[in-house]
Structure formats: C-alpha cells, structure tokens
Amino acid sequence: MGENMRKFDVIIIGAGPAGLAAAIYTSRAALSTLVIDESSAGGQVKTTHQVANYPGFVEPVAGHELAANMRKQAEKYGTRFKLAADITALGLSDQGKWVELDNEDKYTAEFVIIAAGSSPRLLDIPGEKDYKGSGISYCATCDGEFYEDKDIFVIGGGNSAMEESLLLLQFVKSITVIHQFDELQAEKITADKVTTNPKVNILWSHEPRAFYKKENKMVVEAENLKTNKRLRLERDGIFIFVGLVPNSTFLKNVPVQLTEYGYIITSPQMETNIKGVYAAGDVRDKRHRQITIAVGDGTIAALEVIKHKLN
Amino acid sequence: MLQTNLEHIESEEQLKELIENNEKAVVCCGRMGPMCIPVYDIFEILQGNYPDIQFRDMDFDIPVAAIIKGLPECRKFFGLPFTIYYRNGKVVKATSSIQSAKEVKSVINEVFT
Numbered sequence: 001m002g003e004n005m006r007k008f009d010v011i012i013i014g015a016g017p018a019g020l021a022a023a024i025y026t027s028r029a030a031l032s033t034l035v036i037d038e039s040s041a042g043g044q045v046k047t048t049h050q051v052a053n054y055p056g057f058v059e060p061v062a063g064h065e066l067a068a069n070m071r072k073q074a075e076k077y078g079t080r081f082k083l084a085a086d087i088t089a090l091g092l093s094d095q096g097k098w099v100e101l102d103n104e105d106k107y108t109a110e111f112v113i114i115a116a117g118s119s120p121r122l123l124d125i126p127g128e129k130d131y132k133g134s135g136i137s138y139c140a141t142c143d144g145e146f147y148e149d150k151d152i153f154v155i156g157g158g159n160s161a162m163e164e165s166l167l168l169l170q171f172v173k174s175i176t177v178i179h180q181f182d183e184l185q186a187e188k189i190t191a192d193k194v195t196t197n198p199k200v201n202i203l204w205s206h207e208p209r210a211f212y213k214k215e216n217k218m219v220v221e222a223e224n225l226k227t228n229k230r231l232r233l234e235r236d237g238i239f240i241f242v243g244l245v246p247n248s249t250f251l252k253n254v255p256v257q258l259t260e261y262g263y264i265i266t267s268p269q270m271e272t273n274i275k276g277v278y279a280a281g282d283v284r285d286k287r288h289r290q291i292t293i294a295v296g297d298g299t300i301a302a303l304e305v306i307k308h309k310l311n
Numbered sequence: 312m313l314q315t316n317l318e319h320i321e322s323e324e325q326l327k328e329l330i331e332n333n334e335k336a337v338v339c340c341g342r343m344g345p346m347c348i349p350v351y352d353i354f355e356i357l358q359g360n361y362p363d364i365q366f367r368d369m370d371f372d373i374p375v376a377a378i379i380k381g382l383p384e385c386r387k388f389f390g391l392p393f394t395i396y397y398r399n400g401k402v403v404k405a406t407s408s409i410q411s412a413k414e415v416k417s418v419i420n421e422v423f424t
Contacts, residue, residue, distance in 0.1 A: 039412050040352030047345035064314075064348045084356040084412035103360075133390030133407025142346040143408075146389040237389060 008034040008080075010305055011099055011109040014247070015083065016043020017291045018281025019115035020070040021298030022305075027077035029306045034107055035074065036082045036099060042067025043117045044282070045291055049141055054291055066291075082107075092254040094275045111276050111305045114256070114264060115298060116247035118282040118289070123155070123240060127211030135218040136211060136238045140167040143239075149173050150236035153220055155208055161241035162186035165194045168239065176235060177202040178222055203233075211238060246283045259285045270301040278304060313370050314343060315351040317358075320369040326378060329365060330397045335423045336365040340379045341392025342372065346409040350392055353412045357419070364423060396422050 010026045012019045015037035026033045035041075045051065048063030057066075075081070082101060089100035098108040120138060122128060128136060137143040148171045154161055157179035163186075165175055177194070182204050184191040194200055206222040209230065213219065217234040224231070246262045257265045257273040263285035270278045280297035282289045313319055320326050320338060329336050339354055341347030354366040369376055371391060379385060382402060385393050390408030396418060397403065403422040406414075 039349060040356060042352070046348055046352065049345060062343075063345075064343070084353050084360075084416070086413060134387045135389060137390050137408065139344065139346045139390075139409075142342070142344045142391045143389060 005098060005106040005108045008032045008107060008109045009309060010034070010111045010113065010302075011036065011097070011107055012113045012115055013037075013087070013099070014043065014115035014117050014281065014283070015039075015041035015071065015081065016115060016117045016281055016294060017045055017067075017070060018117070018294035018298035018301075019043070019113065020067075020074050021295040022113050022115060022280060022302040023074040023079040023298075024070075024077060025299055025302035026305060027074060027079045029302075029309075031306065031309055033074075033079045034082065034109070035079055036085055036087065036101070036107075038084070038086050040083050041071040041081065043294075044119075045070075051291065087250050090250065090254055092251075092256060092274050092277050097276065110309070111278070113270075113298070113301045113305065114248075114251070114272070114277065114279045114283060115281045115294075115301075116250070116283045117294075118244040118246045120241075121243045121245045123208060123242060125208060125210055127213075128240075131211055131213065131218065131238075135213060136240060138240055140164040140239060144168050144171045147172050147237045151176070152237045152239060153178055153218070153233070153235050154239050154241065155179075156241040156243070157181060157184040157186060157191075158241065158243055159186045159190065160243070162190045162194050164239060164241050165200070166190065169194075169197055169199060173199065175200045176233065178206050178208060178220065179204060180207045180225060181205065206231075244282070244289075248283055268300075269304045270297055271304065276308070313341075313351070313368050315368055316355050317351055317366055317368045320367045320375065321373060323375050323378065326369075326375055329367060330400050333365045333397075334399055335363055336367065336397045337394065337419075338367045338369055338379065338397070339392050339394045340369040340371050340376055342370070344391060346390065347392040350394060350410055350415070353410070353415050356412070357415065361419065361423075364419065398422060 009031035012035045045063045046067040050060035052060040086102040091098045097112045151174045205225045210221040248262045264279035278301035280301040281294035358366040384405035388407035394406045
C-alpha cells in the first residue's frame with residue numbers, strides 16, 4: 001500500500017439501496033464511510049419510474065426521488081461519496097483492503113461492503129452497441145412513442161419483456177417477440193395479456209445473433225436453437241429485455257467467491273469468504289431481489305461491521 | 312419541467328447564448344424518465360470535475376427542443392435522452408439513449424481534449 005492512501009473505517013462499493021442503507025448505519029455509528037459508485041447514487045431504483053411496494057409511502061414514490069432521499073440521508077450522517085468513479089485496481093484480503101480509482105485516488109479500509117448491484121443484461125452481439133438509441137432501445141416508457149404505428153421486435157420472454165410489451169402495445173402496430181425457449185418465463189397473467197393480443201406474434205426457440213440496419217429498417221439475424229438455421233427479419237425497431245447480470249466483473253482479480261453466474265456467496269451475516277469483506281443487495285447470491293431486501297442486506301452487513309469494529 | 316440540479320435551457324436565446332459564449336458545452340435533452348435521469352445525475356457529478364465544460368439539460372417537450380430534434384446528427388435518434396456536445400458553437404458529437412459515466416467521460420475526452 002502506498003503512502004498516499006486515505007483511510008476510512010468502511011468502504012462501500014455501490015450506491016444503490018443496499019450500499020446507502022449500509023452507509024446510513026455505519027455513518028450513524030460514527031464509522032468513517034466512503035461510498036464509491038461508477039455511476040450516480042441510487043442504483044436501479046433511480047431508473048424505476050415509480051416504486052409502489054416500499055413501506056412508508058402510501059402513494060407510489062418516484063424511483064429517483066427515493067434514491068435521492070437515501071443519498072441525502074447518508075450524507076446527513078457524514079458519508080463521503082466518490083461517484084462516476086471507476087475502480088481501476090482493487091485489493092481484498094484478510095491482511096488489507098484497498099481501492100484505486102480512475103483519477104488515481106487511493107483508499108484503504110478495515111472493512112469493505114460490496115453492494116455493486118446488477119445491470120440489465122446486454123446480448124453483446126454485433127450491432128447492439130452501434131444502434132443503441134437509433135433502432136435499439138431498452139425502455140418502453142422512454143422510447144415507445146418513437147415507434148408509434150410501427151412494427152417492432154421485443155427480445156426476451158421474462159416479466160420485464162412482457163410488462164414492457166404491454167406498454168409498447170399502446171403505441172406500435174405490431175410486436176414480434178423473439179424468445180429462446182418454447183414458453184414464456186413471465187408470470188402467466190402478464191404473459192397472457194401479451195400473447196392474446198392480435199398485434200403480437202412470437203418466434204419461439206430463436207436467439208438473435210446480429211443486428212444491422214437496412215435503409216430505415218432494423219434487421220435481426222436470429223438462429224433457430226433447434227435446427228441452427230438462421231433467418232433475417234426486418235422491423236422498424238428492437239426493444240431488448242433479457243434480464244439482469246451481477247456487477248461483479250471488477251472482482252475478477254480478487255479471491256471473492258462467486259457463483260457460476262457471478263453472484264457473490266455470503267454467510268447469513270453477509271460476510272464473504274474474505275474476513276472483513278461483506279456483500280449486500282442484488283450482487284449477492286439469493287433467491288429474491290427487491291429494494292426492501294437490498295436494504296435489509298445492507299443493514300445486516302453494516303451491523304456486522306459495527307459489531308466487529310466496536311469489539 | 313425537469314427536476315434536476317443542472318441549469319435548464321428553456322429558450323432559444325439561452326441555447327444560443329450557451330453555445331456562442333462557451334467553447335465547450337453539453338446539453339442533455341430528455342424527460343424525467345429512467346434512461347434520462349442517470350445522465351442528468353452524471354452531468355451533475357462531472358460538472359465539478361470539468362469546470363471548463365458547461366453542462367445543461369433541456370425538457371424534450373418544450374418548444375426550444377425542436378432545435379435539438381431537428382439537428383442532422385439527431386435525425387435517426389429513437390432513444391431518450393438526446394445528448395449534444397458543442398465546441399466553439401458547433402455540434403461535435405451527439406448520442407442517443409442512456410449513457411454510463413464511463414461513456415460520457417470517453418466522449419468528453421474524445422471531443423473536448
């Protein structure tokens with residue numbers, strides 16, 4: 001460790017509900033707390049239009065408002081933030097814990113709570129990045145109106161894909177759902193509303209392999225997963241909703257134990273296989289992922305840190 | 312009305328004043344939606360790191376937004392927000408849809424340094 005490292009009691013990686021809940025607790029316990037996030041504070045909550053199931057709000061609360069309040073609450077108790085900051089190097093071991101950021105700031109702490117959350121999964125196929133915002137979208141409420149009376153693809157068959165399809169049906173002329181399985185994974189009540197709509201048809205057992213543009217149309221090259229035959233279909237736009245992935249790739253050079261899908265394995269006390277390193281929220285291996293659960297995870301991790309610090 | 316801590320562009324005069332009197336300026340034109348809010352937040356953070364760049368936002372549904380929507384660089388955009396980078400009064404880059412902090416910093420390094 002270099003001499004220029006600034007020392008905190010706790011470094012929290014991730015400023016979503018789990019990280020902010022943890023920060024509120026550790027800061028209130030007078031532990032110096034630094035929260036680092038590659039984006040702004042709020043995690044996925046800030047991109048949620050309205051939150052209707054967070055206790056304490058009789059009427060739905062805007063996601064960005066809930067996120068902003070969580071951040072302000074943490075700041076009020078002394079939490080420091082480094083936002084829009086990328087972690088360029090990381091050391092996590094029983095002997096020491098440190099973080100280096102893209103502006104070359106370095107920080108060390110006795111405890112680290114990883115609350116990096118998850119992000120929408122990208123298909124990561126040719127054309128996806130090139131046409132983001134000019135033919136490929138990830139948000140029906142944001143971009144649906146651009147496709148009024150147009151024909152579109154929806155990629156995915158889970159809850160998000162079907163809920164967003166219902167929104168898109170208010171605007172578009174037709175939807176072709178491309179799904180990798182023979183049945184939808186979404187809740188039946190939502191899936192039924194989509195599949196019974198005459199404007200919807202479904203291409204089962206297909207996966208996109210490439211996107212490209214032909215004049216004003218978007219083309220999907222899709223592979224039949226049973227026959228391996230590829231076909232090319234044209235529509236006006238493509239909406240992609242294919243689930244979430246844990247934000248854990250930055251841990252590739254540290255010995256934190258992950259599942260095969262990249263989620264962090266913890267004890268019920270949120271501790272990882274490294275002493276003093278905890279994980280909380282959507283990046284942790286568990287069955288359910290909700291804001292309330294993330295807040296609970298963050299609280300448990302923080303209480304464990306506080307207990308060990310005071311002992 | 313955008314609920315951000317950025318300075319808002321609300322008229323053609325304000326937009327003209329911004330791009331004519333500042334070498335480096337960025338305008339994020341969107342709504343209070345899931346793809347736009349993260350970009351406004353990133354602008355709020357980055358304006359402290361890049362004091363030589365003027366960061367502004369603009370409501371997509373006010374009349375002056377027609378200027379942004381009508382830019383040749385935005386003609387094929389189908390995703391909010393539209394983010395326009397101006398240097399010496401000229402559009403040097405435009406992006407559509409949500410951008411991460413890393414992507415915004417990358418564009419800033421590309422067009423402003």
